[in-house]
Amino acid sequence: MPIRLRRATHIALLGALVLPPIARAQDPSLRIPPGAQLVRGLPSGIEIAGLSPHDTATLDAWRRVIVRGPGDHTDTLTLRASGTFAAVTSGNVHIDSTIPIRGTWSRVDPYALLWSMQKTDTAITLLPGRIFLRLSSRGHTVDSATLTMRTAPTGIAGRWVQGDGFAGAFAAPASSGMHPAIILLHGSEGGDTTTARALAESFAAQGYAAFALTYFAFGGRIPGIPTALVNIPVGMVDQVRNWMGAQPAVDTSRTALWGGSKGGEFALLIASRRTWPRAVVACVPSDVVWTGFGRTPGLGERLSSWSDSGSALPFIPYDRYDDALSDRVTARIVHDRSRALFADSVYAAIIHLERSRARILMLGSDRDEVWPSGSMVRALADTMRAHGKAEQAEAHTYPMAGHGICGTGSSMSFQFERTHATDAPPDAAATAAAAADAWRRTVDFLRSALR
Numbered sequence: 001m002p003i004r005l006r007r008a009t010h011i012a013l014l015g016a017l018v019l020p021p022i023a024r025a026q027d028p029s030l031r032i033p034p035g036a037q038l039v040r041g042l043p044s045g046i047e048i049a050g051l052s053p054h055d056t057a058t059l060d061a062w063r064r065v066i067v068r069g070p071g072d073h074t075d076t077l078t079l080r081a082s083g084t085f086a087a088v089t090s091g092n093v094h095i096d097s098t099i100p101i102r103g104t105w106s107r108v109d110p111y112a113l114l115w116s117m118q119k120t121d122t123a124i125t126l127l128p129g130r131i132f133l134r135l136s137s138r139g140h141t142v143d144s145a146t147l148t149m150r151t152a153p154t155g156i157a158g159r160w161v162q163g164d165g166f167a168g169a170f171a172a173p174a175s176s177g178m179h180p181a182i183i184l185l186h187g188s189e190g191g192d193t194t195t196a197r198a199l200a201e202s203f204a205a206q207g208y209a210a211f212a213l214t215y216f217a218f219g220g221r222i223p224g225i226p227t228a229l230v231n232i233p234v235g236m237v238d239q240v241r242n243w244m245g246a247q248p249a250v251d252t253s254r255t256a257l258w259g260g261s262k263g264g265e266f267a268l269l270i271a272s273r274r275t276w277p278r279a280v281v282a283c284v285p286s287d288v289v290w291t292g293f294g295r296t297p298g299l300g301e302r303l304s305s306w307s308d309s310g311s312a313l314p315f316i317p318y319d320r321y322d323d324a325l326s327d328r329v330t331a332r333i334v335h336d337r338s339r340a341l342f343a344d345s346v347y348a349a350i351i352h353l354e355r356s357r358a359r360i361l362m363l364g365s366d367r368d369e370v371w372p373s374g375s376m377v378r379a380l381a382d383t384m385r386a387h388g389k390a391e392q393a394e395a396h397t398y399p400m401a402g403h404g405i406c407g408t409g410s411s412m413s414f415q416f417e418r419t420h421a422t423d424a425p426p427d428a429a430a431t432a433a434a435a436a437d438a439w440r441r442t443v444d445f446l447r448s449a450l451r
Contacts, residue, residue, distance in 0.1 A: 031048075032133070037147060041205060044111075050092070052090060058083070059084075078123075081105070115433065116433075165239060166236050168200075179208055182257070190216055216230075228294025258283075266306065278450060283438060284370070290335075315349050316342050332372060381393055409437075413431070
């Protein structure tokens with residue numbers, strides 16, 4: 001049964017958030033998930049109980065986050081989301097499946113309580129990692145609760161795996177039975193143990209045996225793993241799948257790939273060169289292979305991002321990527337001009353997705369400031385259509401969103417604010433909303449493709 005946490009157990013709020021006298025017995029109340037947990041990537045599970053017909057109630061949510069700036073500087077922000085709900089008949093309102101009549105989000109969205117949060121000057125005493133909820137009706141506060149934010153439900157914990165030539169985090173559901181396998185591929189930022197564990201746990205919470213592969217890590221942070229994104233062997237992913245097949249309760253006959261950004265490029269490349277992937281999710285991917293980076297080439301060496309069977313794969317070189325590293329231009333401009341300047345390299349570098357047997361979901365953004373993922377996703381979809389495989393691939397692009405749409409749909413709009421100007425900068429709120437929608441599509445797609 002849902003847990004109701006009453007006012008006496010909650011944190012003290014300052015100023016405008018001081019709670020009024022005890023609410024009347026007939027007023028609506030909050031019903032929150034067992035354990036008072038809000039798990040990233042899962043619906044909130046919050047209900048408003050006891051609303052009378054045509055009555056309204058407003059749910060406000062606050063959290064505090066620590067933002068790290070240049071050097072050792074940190075800042076603490078207070079964030080707030082709000083939704084007002086109306087009851088058509090007597091009973092409970094599930095906020096995950098009901099459109100608020102007003103608030104910081106305006107559609108059915110089970111992840112909106114996090115991503116729609118906006119900065120506020122309200123004074124509040126609240127530990128990071130907590131969400132404070134306040135329910136108001138008829139002009140007064142009627143209930144409140146405090147939730148703990150978690151990456152995964154209790155019982156799911158990622159563990160670090162150091163294999164022969166590969167490393168990453170593995171997590172599986174706590175429930176019994178055989179679980180589909182999913183291999184998760186990070187982007188060009190490189191891998192790290194903390195992020196890998198969190199990513200694996202998020203997918204384990206969805207019912208998958210998940211392995212977040214660290215295929216390279218800058219600075220030698222992980223022993224035995226490449227320190228540069230150079231000629232990464234496709235066979236590394238084969239090794240991971242074989243390892244997963246030796247684990248209890250993992251069904252590798254139903255294996256999916258998920259990749260974000262550079263990992264999306266990697267996932268599509270694997271799908272075009274291997275027959276075993278059942279499903280692929282490529283978030284803001286590329287339709288071509290790009291040059292590798294992170295070290296100086298040896299004599300006569302070709303620095304591709306990827307290799308297969310010991311050979312570097314064809315790639316498009318970069319034209320002065322240092323311009324992006326020094327913020328003279330965006331990385332997207334570097335990718336666009338490199339593709340134009342080295343046009344003779346494009347054909348050989350194309351990822352032949354039409355060779356894949358997998359079901360594929362591709363997600364792109366038209367205001368992607370890293371590379372033109374929107375147009376590259378459409379190009380891949382056109383290729384599949386031209387080869388009579390339109391039903392095998394689903395593509396969706398977000399017109400106003402930027403690069404950061406991959407994840408569990410819990411990132412907030414302030415995290416996508418940009419300080420540098422571009423001709424068509426991404427919209428921060430649109431990017432946060434797109435990230436939630438992309439996650440919803442990912443969850444639905446994988447559930448269908450791996451059943």
